[in-house]
Amino acid sequence: MNKIKKVGVIGAGTMGAGIAGQVANAGIEVWLLDLPSDSDNVNSLAERGLQRLKDPDMPGIMSKEAEQLINLGNTRDHFDELKNCDWIAEAVVERLDIKQALYRQLNESCKDSTIITSNTSTIPISLLTEGMPKSFCERFAITHFFNPVRFMRLLELVRGEQTRQDVMDTLDVFCETMLGKGVVPCLDTPGFLANRVGVFAIQCALHKAFKYNLSPIEADAFFGRPLGLPKTGVFGLYDLIGIDLMADVAKSLENILPENDAFHKFASPIEFVSNMIANGQTGNKNEQGFYKQAGDEKKVIDFLSGDYVDHERLKTPLLEKAEKVGVTAIISDESKYGLFIWEVLSETLCYAASLVPEVTEDLAQIDDAMKLGYNWVKGPFELIDEIGIDYLVNRLKKSGKDVPDFLLSSLNNKFYNTTNSVLSVLSPSGKLSPIVRPKGVLRFSEARQTLVPINVNESASWFEYEGAAIVEFHSKANALDSQSLDMISEAVTYSEKKGLRGVIVHNDFQHFSCGVSLWSVRECFEKNDFDGLDAFLTYFQNTMLQMRDSKLPVIAAPVGMSIGGGFEVVLHADHVVSHANSVMGLVESFVGVVPAGGGCKEMLYRWTEKLNDTQKGAWKSFMNIGLGRKANSPQEADALAMRRADDVFQMNRDRILNIALSKLDDTKKASQRSPLALSGAEHFKEMLEWLEVNNKKGMLTPHDVTVGTEIGRIMSGGDCPAGTVFSEQEILDAERSSFITLAQTQETQARIVSMLDNGVTLRN
Template sequence: MTKEIRKVAVIGAGTMGAGIAGQVANAGVNVLLLDLPSEGASVNALAERGMDRLRDPASPGLMSDEAGNRIEIGNTRDDFHKLADCDWVAEAIVERLDIKQDLYRRLNETCRDDVIVTSNTSTIPIRLLTEGLPKSFAERFAITHFFNPVRFMRLLELVRGEHTRDDIIKMFDTFCEQRLGKGVVICADTPGFLGNRVGVFAIQCALHTAFDMGLSPTEADALFSRPMGIPKTGVFGLYDLIGIDLMADVAQSLVNILPAHDAFHKYGNPLPLMTKMIADGQKGNKSGQGFYREKEGERQVLDLESGEYVDFERLDLPLAARAERDGVVELFNDNSRYGDYTWRVLSQTLCYAASLIPEIGEDPVPIDDAMKLGYNWIHGPFELIDQIGVDRFIDRLELEGSEIPPFLQKARGSSFYAVENNILKNRWDHGSLRPLLRADGVLRFSEVRQTLKAQNENSSASWFEYEGAAVVEFHSKANALDGDSMRILNDAVTQAPNKNLNGVIVHNDAQHFSCGVNLGGVRSFFENEDYAGLDQFLDRDFQQIVLAMRECALPVVVAPSGLSIGGGFEVVLHADHVICHSNSVMGLVESLVGVVPGGGGCKENLYRWYEKTGDMEKAAWNAFMNIGMGRTATSPVLAKQQAMLRQNDEFLMNRDRLLSSALTVLPNIKKAPARAPIPLAGKPSFDKMQDWLNTAKDKGMIMAHDVTVGTEIGRIVSGGDCEPGTLASEQDLFNAERKAFLILAKTPETQARIVSMLDTGKSLRN
């Protein structure tokens, strides 16, 4: 049996290799990162460049400085002998078979005979990679295909070869799922595996169809995005993000490896306009211009007919809005030009996915998982067919004379997923339904909830009884919180003690736990000049409900992933215990839209800094800076350093284990104690804060309205003009938050910031 993985080597410090090294280090494992030796000042320049990528604050591959310290860098000339101490060697070098095989021969001569070797390739079959190498090497060789960026993309395609040992696959499945936090999909050694096979087809189909139908990039991206349950980047925006030249290479690589009969070839050829764009340096975001560009602060979009840039206009497409709200069936039912576009893209993509069974496996679940985990689709292809209705989908295909894939035909009169006897089942190639199985401890609430009946629900949230707990799920757009969301939370914490449950868990499977309070609701209050209603919302529908979480007789565990910011983070702050995902981003960002945290965020931040430092003056200053600057922590490790999480709060590498872990710990969680009054720092600290704000404005660091907002934040956390040592209760701080929020909400500057964020998605500085 293979030994435990205690040290890993990654060869190749490019984007993928550095990313793999970073995630292994995040998991607490020591890493040796090697690349070719360089001429010049540093022989390890390429590996050093990889470390710089990991530390990029725009997309940090490392959770903390401590993780970075676990990575040792070197080069393949001077440090190759160090591989003898490693348990796993991950190759992430150039996609050339001859160079890879040369490396494998060196590894075979250098490494122990129990060392596992994997490649990150997505284009070269294992049978070619291991050709001519000893069988003993091939038995411990596999492909571990990570997706970029490695830290944040959940999918890992684990590909076995003809000779790969079962124990190697089993061990790697466990290690990558539990330690690295990946959703592991075990794939056969077929071209493109699963994620790229379907994902790139969908992208190419959407691209070519837009050109064929004369849709602009703006129109296509408004449809091939959230209305289909796909990230908002869209197809042209995605090309710009990845790089038009790189995406062209990806498409060409699939053209080269897929059989001649594969439907991908219909959309694999490069388009003349894009070939010219690449030649002219219009390669996307990395070159400053692609299908979109910024010119003099204004966004422009490429006219696909003339090849010239025109002013970008935000489109208001009722079809897109309906589909985003009510699901993909809205696209199916629409007979407009836009409905025709979405049908052509959807129908061909979904049929392509169905046509791959049984070639790539007998089960639709891995394909659905690959698209959800590797491409951030909300629903996989077979889940989308179920939403439309299998029979309706097939009937329309037949009406158009389209070929029906055999696996799709087998589902006629039924579905690909169904609940039978409170068990979620999925269809497989033999035609019947069988239970959908996950690894022990992996529990996705999006699947569990299909077997449950809500105890109470509305359009913004629901709560369910499950395994002895009241589970609260937010499910509004971006999980923005409103009165309906909070009332469901309040109902759960109120009713749970009466139902003899173990406690309350607040959790969801969405991309983000909650992006804060619904700004549209705040806008409605100030546009109607209903400030009494706004005050009531902050008090009754927010502050008193998060307080009820603490006062509930049962423990409340919050298990967030993705963004927990603004009001969403205020819910997290009032939990008795937090179990979050390792990629959770947390923070109080209200100052960026001209208000203060109004649901206990200022209060909790101040209390926690006081508990952390024991010095109220330091606590007030730290709270002032954190809240005023809208700081966020990009990992739980950093959140603890910023007093956003307690030291005993937990984090897990795999978000699919949050719910099962919360259920396990819930009976043993002790209630958080009631907050005792605290001595405020008073006028000296408040004066210091005002001086800092005015100086920062004079230096051009902040804007005029930032001074106004910062003054109100300083007044809350210091006590304003009160004497140092004046005691403030939890309710006193709640009241101060509401007062400041209302003062700011009445200002034209704050209202302009909120309107800008809602209407343009941009943060206004004024």
């Protein structure tokens, strides 16, 4: 198996630049080439690709160090740089003649061992390599990445008839371990797996929404989180991808799929959508699509008038029931919402089942493709198991619908089964085969199916696994409440009593935790129960100290967002094993409160240690917490004092739990915090002056000043003399006091209500 030390990427568009960026993130030198420009800057196309990677809203590169590994050039002046590349990824325009001409040039100039791949999803390998010598075909494959490359986990790996096994093995291992991808082998069939099912589901949902006269808000409320799909739903996803681009994708699939494929039922354009494209209403890139952001207000298009109207979240008991019961609550409902979801879901699940065994004999590959490529919590066959194969088939028969043979042959069974603590999947022949992952890969979503929780409530669970306690959050957005804390506290206490190896806080969902439940906070201020709120915050702080002061090691293994209270859990762990794309930060100021689970305290200590100066540490903490700064990579987290020197990260999120387990026996306990001599009244005054100056400049709102004042008070000690010594507990008390003070203001309450009801950050 070859080792990849140098990579070339040809084509600096969205996908090519993204591939180059992720290669650089892995610490590998890469050349990014595009056509020479007629402008003064001959490499302008490649440079534009690099600038796209530096977009602060969706950064494709993790650090300055990674950026320095990207060499820019053009295919006229720098083609020779590809000679010594171990892998060259082609991501040029989807035209067969252009690709074939490029392959001929690469075949003549590159070393014989160079692996060459295409990012195409529409052109078969047989056509791509037509007329090429056998030696070229043997080292050629398709590596189909998903956009944005850094953040989307799926890589569809497709071999040709002549591709050597060692080439496939090299790509598989490199992309899985170095680039952090979940590699799904695919046959060279139209659309492969993820887009074949994913675009079908999106198009079906679009057509059915218009059939039932649903607004974007209504459709997205149900075709989203209640099904375990991204919250964008269908219309929000169209906006995110680009309405015009989605239309092109649908047209492309329509052209390459067989005439009898069920996709053709939903491929035709919808007149209203076509008119939107003609009007330039193509989604987020043009700041208007099905949704439109107007200042602090979010608008949504009215299908009757074509105008944008106020956006209000859909409130219906069915959504609340679905959160507790699951998808079965929706599809059994006879309202238009229930019928909409039943039709979309049954069509999509049948379509996925129809691909077995012709497109793949491993249905777990289809589930993986949808989970990794489209961020579904459960794949199609996992959803069928949740609904019940018998229920699905019988209801389809009653309505006169065709049922795929694979579903009929699977009646009275389940697709996924656990026997002898092994998770197995059903094959088309009716046999159960264990799911085998690469060495070092451990998905807790799969491991937990072989376990019985020691305890569970609505917000969290904990399990005993390989001699450790695993705590998993599973509330909405994994928001923390008293029940989440109960599970942490109980797991720590039990582990100490039973002599377990330690505790790991981890989950396999999209996000680790998006903070303390604002619903709980809202309930307290609407009931005027600030004593209850203070009691919850005290419990939160004490649980964090219990984690840190436990005799056993506690490791946090976060993926996705660890923000607000979720990040305070991470801050109090003895060791952190994070995913490379974990987003960390204390963002409470945006909803008008301060971190009060030990976040202010911990950042003050960390910045003081980093700078060896309490006053400088107080200022840094004041600024970063006040502005709600987040780290989008481990390197950014290091610069913001959010990680300890021995904390580690992993490119592949499926590997972090296994690493955390391996580190339990060597993890050292974090020490208790010594008292700090705070900077005092004069420094607090400087902070207040800074707030007033930036308020006058229009950079801060009046309530930003109020919140910032409380953050400054915590960090400096407020009106006390400089050098006044504060214990750790006194700083925690100050956090809690400021939180309660702010929660009683009308402005903070308005911010929280705005976030919960409309998903909008209110600037008041």
